[in-house]
Amino acid sequence: MAQPIFPKWLNSARLVILAVLAGGPVYAVVLLGYGASPKTLNVGYQPDQPVPFSHKLHAGDLGLDCRYCHNTVEKAYHAAVPPTATCLNCHTNIHPSSVRLAEVRKSGETGEPIPWVRVHKLPDYVYFNHAAHIQGGVSCVSCHGRVDTMEKVHQVEPLSMGWCLECHRAPENHLRPADKVFELAWKADSEEAQIALGLELKDKHNINPSTDCSTCHR
Amino acid sequence: MPPLTEQSYWQSLGELAGSEEFKKHLENEFRDIDIENPSSVSRRRFMQLMGASITLAGLTSCRWEKENILPQAVRGEGVIPGFPRRFATSMEIGGVSRPLLVTSRDGRPTKIEGNPLHAASLGSSDTFSQGAILGMCDPDRAKHPTADGKEKSWDDFFAAIKPVLDAQRGKQGQGLAVVSEATSSETMAWLREELRRAFPKMTWIEWEPLGLENVFDGTAMAYGAPHRPHYDLRQADVIVSLDADILGLFPDSARLTRDWASRRDPDAAMNRLYVVESAFSATGASADHRLPLRSSQIASFALALEERLAGRTPKAGVDAKAMQFIDAVADDLKSRGGRVAVIAGPQQPAIVHALCARINDSLGAVGDAVRYTAETGRVATGNAGLRQVVEKMNAGSVEALFVLGANPAYDAPADIDFATAMGKVGTSVHCGLYSDETGSRASWQLPQSHFLESWGEARAWDGSWTLRQPLVKPLHDTKSAIELVAGLLGRTEPTGLELVKAAMGAKLGTNDFESRWAKSLHDGFVAGTAAAPVAKPAIARFEAAAPGAISTDADGKDLEISFVADTSVWDGRFANNGWLQELPDFMSKLTWDNALLLGESTARGLGVDQGDMVRVTLRGRSLDCAVLLMPGQAPGTGALALGYGRTKAGTVGGDGEVDPVGFDAYRLRTSTAPGFDVGAKVEKIDGHYPLATTQEHHAIGDFQDTAKGGIQDRLKQLYRAGTVADYAENPGFANSAEVIHHPELKSLWKEHEYDHGHKWGMAIDLNKCVGCNACVTACVSENNIPVVGKSDVLKGREMHWLRIDRYFKGDANDPQAVAQPVTCMQCENAPCEQVCPVAATMHSAEGLNDMVYNRCVGTRYCANNCPYKVRRFNFFNYHKDLKDEKNETLKLAFNPDVTVRSRGVMEKCTFCVQRIKFGRQVAKNEGRELRDGDISSACQQACPSGAITFGDLNLAGSAVAAKHASPRAYAMLQELNVKPRVLFLARVTNPNPILVPKAEQKG
DSSP: OOSSOOOOHHHHHHHHHHHHHHHHHHHHHHHHHHSSSSTTTTOOOOOOSSSSSIIIIIIISOOOOHHSSTTTTTTTSSOOOOHHHHHHHHHHTTTTOGGGGGHHHHHHHHHOOHHHHHOOOOOTTTTOHHHHHHHHHBBBHHHOOOOOOSSSOOOOOOOOOHHHHHHHHHHTBBOGGGGGTTOOOOOOSHHHHHHHHHHHHHHHOOOOOOGGGGTOOO | OOOTTSEEEEEEEHTTTTHHHHHHHHSSSSSSSSSSSSSSSSSHHHHHHHHHHHHHTTTTSSSSOOOOEEOSSSOOOOOOOTOOEEEEEEETTEEEEEEEEEEEEEEEEEEEEEEEEEETTTOOHHHHHTTTHHHHOOOTTTSSSSTTTEEEEEEHHHHHHHHHHHHHTTTTTTTEEEEEOOOOHHHHHHHHHHHHHHHHEEEEEETTTTOHHHHHHHHHHHHHHOEEEEEOOOGGGGGEESSSSSSSTTTTTTHHHHHHTTTTTTTSSSEEEEEEEEEOOOHHHHHHHEEEEEEHHHHHHHHHHHHHTTTTOOOSSSSSHHHHHHHHHHHHHHHTTTTTEEEOOTTOEEEEEEHHHHHHHHHEEETTEEEEEOOOOOOOOOOOOOOOHHHHHHOOOOOEEEESSSSHHHHHHHOOHHHHHHTOOOOEEEEEOOOOOOOOSSEEEBOOGGGGOEEEEEEEEOOOOEOOOOOOOOOOHHHHHOHHHHHHOOOOSSHHHHHHHHHHHHHHHHHTHHHHHHHHHHHHHHHTOOOOOOOOOOOOOOOOOOOOOOOOOOOOSEEEEEOOOOOTTTTTTTOOOOHHHTSTTTTOOOEEEOOOOEOOHHHHHHOOOTTTEEEETTTTTEEEEEEEEOOOOTEEEEEEEESSSSSBBBBBBOSSSSOOOOOOOGGGGOOOSEEEEEEEEEEEEEEEEOOOTTTTTTTOOOOGGGGHHHHHHHHHHSSSSOOOOOOOEETTTGGGTOOOOOOOOOOOOOOOOOSSSSSEEEEEEEETTOOOSHHHHHHHHHOOHHHHHHHHTTTTOOOOOSSEEEESSSSSOOOEEEEEEEEEOOOTHHOOOOOTOOOOOOEEEOOOEEEEETTOOOHHHHHOOOOOOOOOSSSTTTTGGGGGGGGGGGGEEEEEESOOOOOTTTEEESSSSSHHHHHHHHHTTSOOOOOTTTOOOHHHHHOOOOOOEEETTSSSSSSHHHHHTTTTOOOTTTOOOOSSSEEOOOOOEEOOOGSSOOOSOOO
């Protein structure tokens, strides 16, 4: 008698194979959907910080300029997180003994840095330059959202490459006059007005954001 | 293969002979992979693995890792996180300081350049200083004091040494000996005298295996007192080098190279360089005429030249070839009105230096092209001093021995057994970067601070006082040598800074000291301290021994061995530096080893071949080593590079567990003949040694045509050279129809216009390049290029983005050599881009051929399609050692501006795109447009001869645009119509018509 082409155990495995065939595409769709979802890209990521620093209070209610603390943003790649000394400029006099500032005082005394938790993170192979964007007229709000209304900072935009390119291909949607860059609440009167203004600024300052690979990767 | 004509270039002896090995290299860039049978992994297994990795891909990294930002509690003035800052400092090798400018990122040094303000550098540097970044981060460095292998503290040491010193104080230091590396530090001199006051009878010597005693002894013979020679090659029309590697390993060679190159422009009056040497050096390759001659006959050559200059016929027998050379050189020297320089190498005995001084004097060169400064305050150096100390040690009269920075247990001459003598010393202390051959024998091994971690000062070759400032706090529990000596004097409080300031204050005076100090620290040197040349010194009478015969022929019976400084590890001190070990030697292209270099005819006479193991016997001592055939090595001579065969260098250069790299030539080198010795016997022994030379790697050729001599035709097009006569006849000779023949070039694509915006380009002047490797090391440091190790170099996997091709021309025993740096040409019609299936290599609007590592899937199609063979593939994760905790410090050596590539990724030169971006940011911050010279690539910045020019071709008046417009400019492989952005400027030599056969006068 001729040998059967398929081994016998395949009969019982049929169910598994069918399940894989049926489930595979669903799995693929879910995997891709999940991978590309803003949640995976960390939108909304809002870690606890060692010091309950409120951007809403400082940048919003008190109206401190972003650059009082992030003073390297116009010159350098990093919008550096300020040294403890910047906090203590005011807080040696204001709330000098507040419990919430204990970590800051400790850092000031010992010289040990405050371990802030990074909210906005790009992959290591991306070299983002804050200064280039600020000088070009892109406001903080375009990437970081209304930090001045956030009690605790969270990520607003996906910070994905596609999202970066949206603006690099059409910067007019985000360009604003130099004096409005750090005014997070500022908005053009309408979407059309923004585009018109953006195009005008783009032309005036010769802004041609590059979409070459080496612009960000090297 | 048809016989090679005198006119064609060849790359190696393998090619010349049409060896199978070379053909393999041509056919297969990465040769261990069999092209025909792609993979041993079956297709099925591949599908299984791929399936599994796709499934698993979704499970990893659902979230970013939590990451902390740690700002400084107090940010220093002027500090911008992530923004580079530059500090001037200096590095001292053998008592000569090299002025440097070091880039610091977030508190650590990341890149070293020459100090642009100092005349000895003007911004250029060399391999040794470039490699220092890795040297500082070396995880094998000594980290804390040890006594008999047990970890101790500095307090323990000072407590233990106190009774020893107290005992010596009673004896006025009779039993105290100090062996220091050569240093020109005034602080050390001052502390040494302090110590001498406390211990008047102590012995203090300086020891350098590659010292300059011959230079000073020779000038002492000639002028009655030691003098330091300075050569101003800008003023020299004719330069004669007698075994002097002035453009490679020579004190002050950065300046010499620049000055020499400044006279290599065929549109102006060119200089002419004659080189007489035994081993082929970078200088020999740059020469207009080179005479391979035994080092031991160079003294006779100098005498004969002097005789001939005086119009007399040389007494001793000089063979026809040498006589013709001497005649030509002498007539040329005499006709230049004193605008000449005759220079001897430091390995030549004092008499040769004295003769050179007398020749220069008689030609009227002294005062212009040759100048002297007085050499005073020299400490006893050299073999004599070391011998004295070792005799004392053996006699048991040294009770306390201090070795500062030197490593005599390894590099002392073979007849001065320092290592054994150490056993007879009561207390021996070694202060060095590593627990090396000396340190591991000493009772106390003290870790020394790296120059990037410590304060100091030293004299550059021109005598100017350069400062050394730390770029980072010592990574380990280390002290600098001056801090240690101060500690021995009981000065435990002062830091290096205070000591240096005290020493300088004593010299400079207190008047306005702080502001002078601040300015000097900023500039890197004290202004106006370069030594003033002595007015033309009078020649003293001295007698040279009777000259011997001069013969340029092979004579295998009486083999001469010369001991040469190594282009990678110098005297062995850089043996644990992977960047330098993997650097192909200028001429032999050998990495990770030294070998006995023999000329082809000499080797044939001895019956040995490339890679054979031989036993070299010299004065009763023998050394087993491998043979490397070196075209142009003088007949009857062999050359051995020093600095290899280390047994306690570390995990790179060899320690107890890791086999030594190369062969220890010091075992043959005696104090009587440290430069070269005659009478060696070479016998073949069993074994074949794999030599990792890169000379045949990345060969550009059409392998199908190899049999028909296709590569020979092509080499003429790759490297184009002519003579001044050719240039005068047709400045565009490099692009003449004789050289290039191809149909009209038509593009398959609609070509991109680069008429506005930046258009980056590069020009490499082959007339200036000396092949010194400074650019290659600079590129490694700037671009985080991994070290792959010897076994991978043997497979053709070295990762250098920039390689220097070296070609020969002519007779294998006396060829000309040329060097050609090749890097990514950033082709406008880049063939690599067209074959990448994932668009990982793309063209930028400014004409850069971008490489996107995070997209690359490693098909290697691009490398296959690259006609220049400049793409490099990460066959392994060459950085995986970094995960090892003990290698933590290695991470500091990386440039944070450049991605660290992992396994399976292709990489190549980017034109230093990170520097372009940074230059642009600086210009923006200053509110201006980019200017020419704002941006320099790492290779360009390091180059001592200014051979590399980088810039914007669209910028009117830019230096690179001018070079591209030169009639000498040519594109390599232009017939492919890839439109490279790197153009070469053809070499134009300035041969002496008398020495060129009529048929050859047209190059």
